[in-house]
Amino acid sequence: MAVDEVAASLLYQVMAVAGQVTGRMQEGLERLELTGPTANLLWVLDPEGDPQSLRRLATLLHCDPSNISLLSAQLEERGLAERRPHPRDGRVRTLVLTPEGRKVRRRLLDVVAKRSPFAELDATEQRVLQGLLAKALKSA
Template sequence: MTTPPERQAIAERQLCGLVDGLAHRIAEHVRERAATLGLTASQATALREMSGPMTMRDLAERMSCEPSNATFVVDKLEKQHLIERHPHPTDRRAKQLVLTPEGAALRARLLDLLSVDSPVSGLAPEEQGMLRSLLERAVTSR
């Protein structure tokens, strides 16, 4: 017979496995959709997160990566004329990343593609909201 701490450990391990499985399904979904647009998963993630002008540091945080990795991705997107670097309006040392019109159009297509058959699309909107709330609590609690 398992003790309460052992049961808790098993439950947490199972929950972590489910979250990990969902993360893998989401990553695969992004990879597949990105490929249809000629993008890598990292480029698609950057475009998805570019909801407005932002610094490289902000983008890296949203992408959950180091700024140097985000820089590599942005360099590629800039060569494709999807993102431009502009002077930051209040910080002379920083650059602001801005989508070009082509980048904004591609982002819109990407967002449409990502919404089709996503790993969470089987959940009702209120279930998605509950999942979001629970994950936010888990990520921010300490």
């Protein structure tokens, strides 16, 4: 198989996996009363990490900051997150998980792990794939 054909095949496989993930997660998201976009935002809010600015969250999710404002409001209405001033720069707004948000995020990660097509891979295979994907994403 030529290099171009391998690259095309890889792209097709990645897109197919993304489609499977989306499809498999839908039922779990419905049970958690989350939409895809609110689940994505909840997912990137690392409870152990530094608070992320709304602008940074928009960059991570490849969307407009106004979308993050809307999604943040939806999470706040459910009591899953709070917008707060950044601890080192009060002019910057961050989004932080509430205790309930941490619980729902944990359940979300459990749903994803159980329904993931990667669940079929053993731990070593998952680590290898994680490293390869990280390398590919870093170069992008």
